[in-house]
Amino acid sequence: METSDGFICQPGFELVSGECVDVDECLTSPCLHGGTCVNERGGYTCRCATGQYGGECQYSAPVPTPLTPHTSSPTAVLLSAGFGVLLCLVLGVKGGLVPPRVKLLGPKPPRLDHSRIVGGDVTTQGQFPSMVSLQHRGMFGSTHVCGGTILNANHILTAAQCVKGYSSGSFDVVAGEQNLNHVSGFEQTLRSEHIEMHDYSTTTGANDIAIVRTSTSFVFEAGVVEPVALPADYQEPAPGVMCTAVGWGYTDINGDYSEDLRFVEVPYIDDAKCMEIHGPDSIMLDMICAGYTGGRGTCYGDAGGPLFCEGVQQGIISWGEECDATPFVSTQVSHYLDWIRLFIDS
Template sequence: MTEKNRPITQGKRVVVRRALSAGIALAAALVPVMGAAPGAQAVVGGSAATRGQFASLVSIQRGSEQHSCGGTLIAAGRVLTAAQCVNGITAAGLKVVAGRHHLSSTTPNQQTVEVEKIVRHSEYSASTHANDIAILKLKKPVALDGTYVSLADLPTASAGYPTGNVTVAGWGATREGGPVSDSLQWAEIPMVTKAKCQTAYGNTAIYPGMICAGVLSTGGKGNCKYDTGSPVLKGRTIVGIHSWRRGCARPQYPDVDSGVSYYRAWIDANLT
């Protein structure tokens, strides 16, 4: 019998058992730490939406992807989204799906429309996400039925920084590092003041026009990957467009969104 195939001796068994015991003890000690990691949290932390609950929300398909970003109908032929969702791509590479509920199946009243033109904010910065806003002009208007496909309201330019609770919705991952969600999810989270948002990310990271929302103390609710461009809502009014965050729903790190009120004049000037 060769050395490679020789059975383990009694002495070697003792060494192996001791090594295994030490490894198990180390793993047990690490469990609480790993369990507290942000990646282990349920990110959206909300509920599955009912069909038609977010009738102004659309799914944006980029290239061959089934879903890449969210968007919001603000006119029958206009979708408001984040500039990063359309950065480096032409209108020919985009489609918008209205009335969508599950990504894996076609919903009755679902409509897929091609994009004719992208209007991205001229001062958008890919490195800082400043001015992260864009309008998609569709090749044809979607059919509004008022139940499954409808428009969001826009806030006035004077509305200012939102307060209180807001609603976020999208098909983003339900945990940090997770896949896209097949079913539309939503959650209610509180707005975070600009001062607290600057404390979290640093003064230089929060640009004019950015607003923040999240559960600072515990995390566990908020947007994640594939939720970019999705709306932040107060009732039927879109007050924000999801832009970026650190991780997903981590404590002390709120979602950062583009405030729609701040960009109302820009939106009005680019709707036609």
């Protein structure tokens, strides 16, 4: 929202008498199933009742123990669930949890699954130096929940579904990571300090984009830790171009996280074809599609990671149906460059 003097209010604030004032999102009772809403500056956190989880306490299911890299004990998952901060529950992380669904008007509602790499290959150290692992910090360590990419020395780009409902300082951001369970010496781990989330819709999956600011700065080293290359404003991939999705997600729908960072080559699919596959009401203007029908694609744990086309990050991996069953959908980065610049330059 823009004031009369041209100042833009950040998400979570509204214009009142010429000033940007924090919105109390708790007034709309966003927390479901008896969850308690705690208003925060620019956002809110839901404290879920026992047996509920999700950013808005929207899911109810027994919570089996998922693989928890960098966690000293699997008990951490169950204990933290009791405190309403379940590790690895971000939309898209499966780990045995019931995957969330987007409620769409179309006949084929996609799932906002933390996508994984299916049918891909293991990367080499430094092959994707802008890649980071976004890890939720719990009582017994940090657990990978999503991917992301480095924008500059202290900002990363990821999906809004990965951070929605969490406090700004609850994540570790690990750059230079290749294997989640092996320390190579190239890793740089920074703590999150602030989160800027776009006007993300859990109903349609629109605006699935967020920026995480870290409390300290990355030390850039060529071929190890580098900022990502972004597209030009509203740049579209060339028809039929091959793109690359990158992540630590599942390698098949009944599997588990990949310890190694993986990548898969998939074709860019134009909006018209993507609408034929997912339904005309499912694909928004700010989404981009890539992938095959079965065999190669993304899955649980890949959300927030990059889709590279022609050397630049065209997409932020967002959602898909049954992992690699259909082409997956990403947030189209070229449509958000002004918003990205606004927050990394402020």
